[in-house]
Amino acid sequence: MNQSLNRILKGYKTFRDKYVHGDTSIMQHLSQHGQKPEMMVVACCDSRVDPALILQCDPGDLFIVRNVANIVSPYEKDEMHYGTSAALEFGINFLKVNHLVLLGHSQCGGVNALMNGRILAKMTKKDL
Numbered sequence: 001m002n003q004s005l006n007r008i009l010k011g012y013k014t015f016r017d018k019y020v021h022g023d024t025s026i027m028q029h030l031s032q033h034g035q036k037p038e039m040m041v042v043a044c045c046d047s048r049v050d051p052a053l054i055l056q057c058d059p060g061d062l063f064i065v066r067n068v069a070n071i072v073s074p075y076e077k078d079e080m081h082y083g084t085s086a087a088l089e090f091g092i093n094f095l096k097v098n099h100l101v102l103l104g105h106s107q108c109g110g111v112n113a114l115m116n117g118r119i120l121a122k123m124t125k126k127d128l
């Protein structure tokens with residue numbers, strides 16, 4: 001097995017030991033009582049911008065939706081499916097979050113691609 005997979009499996013075991021089987025059992029509490037995060041974060045998929053890591057939050061503290069360049073597309077009244085819009089509606093109307101944070105970051109590859117038409121032109125339809 002390669003090193004990356006071993007590292008991920010070890011991390012998953014640590015996660016389960018700490019959050020699922022640990023004395024505090026945050027996950028058990030959340031599964032029994034549901035999540036009631038006070039803050040929702042829209043963040044980029046970039047690995048450097050993990051909201052829970054940056055804000056040092058525990059499971060249940062944040063309701064997070066991530067996409068490339070943390071783009072929130074405008075509302076469209078049609079039959080298409082919009083993941084970010086659905087997450088926003090769920091977070092605001094169902095979970096009743098008190099705060100909404102759009103977490104941008106420097107040197108975003110998604111924003112760079114958006115602003116640089118040449119990068120997008122290189123992408124084929126298969127890439128999208």
Ligand SMILES: [Zn+2]
Nearest residue numbers: 044046069108
């Ligand atoms: Zn980004």
